[in-house]
Amino acid sequence: MSEITMKAGKARSASAVLNRLSTNQKNDALQLMADSLRNHKDDIIAANQEDLERGRAQGTSPSLLDRLALNPQRIEAIAEGLEQIIMLPDPVGDVLDSFERPNGLQITKVRVPLGVIGIIYEARPNVTVDAAGLCLKAGNAVVLRGGSSALSSNRKIVEVLHSALSASPLPADAIQLIESADRSSVDEMLKLNGMLDVIIPRGGQSLIRNVVENATVPVIETGAGICHTYVDETAEPAMAEAIAVNAKVQRPSVCNSMETLLVNTRFAAAHLEHLADQLKNSGVEIRGCTETVKLIPWAVPAEEQDFATEYNDYILNIKLVDTLDEAMDHISRFSTKHSECIVTENTAIAERFLQEVDAAAVYHNASTRFTDGFEFGFGAEIGISTQKLHARGPMGLPALTSTKYIIHGNGQIRG
Amino acid sequence: MSEITMKAGKARSASAVLNRLSTNQKNDALQLMADSLRNHKDDIIAANQEDLERGRAQGTSPSLLDRLALNPQRIEAIAEGLEQIIMLPDPVGDVLDSFERPNGLQITKVRVPLGVIGIIYEARPNVTVDAAGLCLKAGNAVVLRGGSSALSSNRKIVEVLHSALSASPLPADAIQLIESADRSSVDEMLKLNGMLDVIIPRGGQSLIRNVVENATVPVIETGAGICHTYVDETAEPAMAEAIAVNAKVQRPSVCNSMETLLVNTRFAAAHLEHLADQLKNSGVEIRGCTETVKLIPWAVPAEEQDFATEYNDYILNIKLVDTLDEAMDHISRFSTKHSECIVTENTAIAERFLQEVDAAAVYHNASTRFTDGFEFGFGAEIGISTQKLHARGPMGLPALTSTKYIIHGNGQIRG
Secondary structure: OOHHHHHHHHHHHHHHHHOOOOHHHHHHHHHHHHHHHHHOHHHHHHHHHHHHHHHHHOOOOHHHHHHHOOOHHHHHHHHHHHHHHHHOOOOOOOEEEEEEOOOOOEEEEEEEEOOEEEEEEOOOHHHHHHHHHHHHHOOOEEEEEOOHHHHHHHHHHHHHHHHHHOOOOOOHHHEEEOOOOOHHHHHHHOOOEOOEOEEEEEOOHHHHHHHHHHOOOOEOOEOOOOEEEEEOOOOOHHHHHHHHHHHHHOOOOOOOOEEEEEEEHHHHHHHHHHHHHHHHHOOOEEEEOHHHHHHOOOOEEOOHHHHHOOOOOOEEEEEEEOOHHHHHHHHHHHOOOOEEEEEOOOHHHHHHHHHHOOOOEEEEEEOHHHOOOOOOOOOOOOEEEOOOOOOOEEEOHHHHEEEEEEEEEEEEOOO | OOHHHHHHHHHHHHHHHHOOOOHHHHHHHHHHHHHHHHHOHHHHHHHHHHHHHHHHHOOOOHHHHHHHOOOHHHHHHHHHHHHHHHHOOOOOOOEEEEEEOOOOOEEEEEEEEOOEEEEEEOOOHHHHHHHHHHHHHOOOEEEEEOOHHHHHHHHHHHHHHHHHHOOOOOOHHHEEEOOOOOHHHHHHHOOOEOOEOEEEEEOOHHHHHHHHHHOOOOEOOEOOOOEEEEEOOOOOHHHHHHHHHHHHHOOOOOOOOEEEEEEEHHHHHHHHHHHHHHHHHOOOEEEEOHHHHHHOOOOEEOOHHHHHOOOOOOEEEEEEEOOHHHHHHHHHHHOOOOEEEEEOOOHHHHHHHHHHOOOOEEEEEEOHHHOOOOOOOOOOOOEEEOOOOOOOEEEOHHHHEEEEEEEEEEEEOOO
């Protein structure tokens, strides 16, 4: 039996126990996990050093090494993350619907755990704890497959979490770490129907593509964000400028940052030069359509492919459009359906945009950077779904549950 | 460009129009479709005759020919099915959540159409109309790929529906029929990410397996049903007998019928003989475990594989168990997580079963045959989901929708 089959089997058995635990029992286990991480932070940092040294020897980039690195402050933040999960309401057992049929059947629809959740991610050791904490709180066992460059850190973290769980009613088997660095372990995991109930990929585009294209287990797709902001003719210039600059530069590396600014030609004639200067002052390279370059001679001419690119960087496409429809056509063609924004003082135009643009989150007069579990008030999130099934947008604990119909009868049979 | 790519593209364009239509506009279109089916029933029956003659010439089984056959009564029933869909509430636009954040952002979660739904099914021409009607009512375009043995019927039906839509604001392109009988057209459809938002397979196990194993488009898995009934020691004998007989014989060919009866040994000692006689009188062949065969000498000894078989026929496995845990272990091992039942007068035992058994529908003292959109009061259903993501159990119109966050701001940017 392979490592992944064996560990998924253990997770499946643990999930049957988890399903029966109370909210207090789960919260107590999460607190033990947080305490244990704090108590063993030196061990974890030592294991993390092994990963960092290996990474440096292999010429890993400084930004990837930074994502991988742990220090006392980061471990404290991870432990506090678990304590935030304790504060979140437990979705399991919530009654979503309840009704009686004419034949007397009492039908109740309740939230239940999904069962066993697979998480495939890259070299961020904090995901190991965040994902485990969220899955456990929603009553699920979790099978973690992190990037091999973080293996020493992840192995130590999971060892610490297991020791914490051994003092709780929650079975240690509820958290499984796949240690094989072999790519075939991922391939096998993607096809474990019946053992895994869902796989959530967290990471870059190529990781997500691989999971979506090869999984037979249901997947929740997350993360891809080619987000647009459309500045309408009637936009208030200072507001448009503040929103555009914020959506681009407040944190360019994340999925809800803006990649393309669409500007109404009449607004552009009066205000684009000033707006572009503000972006330039923030360090943004502008790639403009032909009309943009006429107004902003220092802009780089945009290629068609630029509009289909998620830069996650200080680069922004600007395209001028004559109408709302032209803006929406462009969005419909290039959007990844994550977050889209219109800046306008015209309510009718705003309402058309909000209704017709197909995305997880559509904004009127606010930065796309708000698409986030914390900003929406959901607490911690497991990711931002960019698909339409099951969950769309920031996913809090309810996204990690399914439902079940419980039917009470007194002998009803079907006629 | 292939047929499927071209037609999915037309459906995608139509879905943008559908998204904007009112409930009345959609209902008017559904009524025109029903009227048109009635007005053209002779043409449809003539086209259906072509399919039937081809089927007979190819030696198609009588039961498959019966599923394929249309007559005036069946066409009237199909038209009435559309009229029932008109009566269902439109889920699109429903506000599921609405809240204000401390920074003043107004966040509303609303139901929106999924977009374009692919349906892959077998030789039942009624599915062509039912599926189109349900998808359109929920604001979705639909790409239909029916069995090639029903192609003449489906082509005529879709022609009739298109002519009806041409007199409505609903674009005719919202209903697309894939006519290629080539298996590769299905393979291509399964990978049309970005064009199709979801694929729902409707049919037998091999059709569903092929879709689940090969699709990269998200799938809603439906239909597999190895359903169990557990008769506890304290079950009321007459009730247990009525429920068991009903769950097996009221309509053995469907997914919510029972395949295995688990009987507590103490109940069996007193009542199994009588219960088995009732099943035998209804024409049921019994395959029993060793202990069952001791009590019912005429039962066929069951093989291990029998417990993993969805007979959809007048065949029933019977297994004796000593405890609730033994019954739940068996269910956990062989269940397809569709519908599971316990018959008992012991409330504590019932509650354990209802909480711990993992299935779309769990019953106390009622037949599993009730797992059905009509029986649950949802009106028509697109299928019964046996997966845990997005929708579980009978799927009414809300299962054909997604959600969207609409955010109203007044210039908020992220700090």
